[in-house]
Amino acid sequence: MKKIIAFTKYAAAFALGFITNFSGALNNIASIPSSYKELKKVYFYNGSTISGKWSNNTEYLLGAGELGLAYDQPKIIMQVDANEHDEISGEILSEDLCEALPITWVVSIESPEPGIFSLFSNRKLYIKQLRNNLMETVAIMEITSLDDRKGTISLQRVADPLEILPEKVSLAKNLPAFDDDFKEISEFCADSPKRFREKLKSMKLGEDA
Template structure:
């Protein structure tokens, strides 16, 4: 009887151990899944970054809550985040288009994030397509994300164009985006024409010949 009771306790102990161990294994299995979700939510920022952004807070009552400075130049950004977490979007302002008049492809991009991006500001790069090659013309870092109000702030840490302010704050899905985008698209469409009009007279040539 003593051996039977002892065996009973051993079985109960083993059952408890296996149940606990199973829970540990289940937690270990879920770690990669949790890590992936963490990256998507806080590092990739898929939902937050994807959208239409502008610096224009005209007709907006809570512009101060968004952190938008009325003195900022009018800028638009149409951003998309891809499956691997990399991001890319068309960025426009009058000064950017004047500084880069010979391309229709001016984009703000970020590489797929790494573990480093949990602890340091994420880097973004302003790029242009010029003579068949992608060139990086400016470097920015994302220093603040206000998910509550839908705004984000960049510091410009390197600018080869001279067209960017030192700080840029954009807000998402504002009512002025569509009109801002059209206005800047029209302006940027004229930039190459204006460039060549200025280019030839400086060299003593008549553009109308």
């Protein structure tokens, strides 16, 4: 709602300038492309702000309570980058996610460039898995808050048929334990296909017995 009100003020100011100062309005029209870029930085969740290494394990961090992260979450790591068009891409991993998607643990997280209609909704993040040489969407999260000062982000589950992620996720940027968590979760996920095959094999043996 705040984004909508702010944008309405922005649009109203432009319209007023057009009515009261036609020649100035022509200059405003010429500067719309650059103005829109600035608008996105102010009123959208900017990709450069979201870029980075995110996780929720606050080990080694003094005063971690000030970040407001939920302590009942499983370990989750997310690493994303944004290009010049503000498109976001990267990866997200957790042990639960890899166990739910064991065929391949190539799991990405993406968000297209925000358009003008993004003012009316939170920015969506699409979690995708490699299947048959195509990245298929398996879950959708949305950004409900982003605190650049604290370096925290809050996500809400929008669509997740397999329930591979918690309903709500809160992460912080550049936590000291990120590299350790990345190594631990990556090694666990690398064995997920093997555990899945062994589970299928034991189920088959049970049926044959």
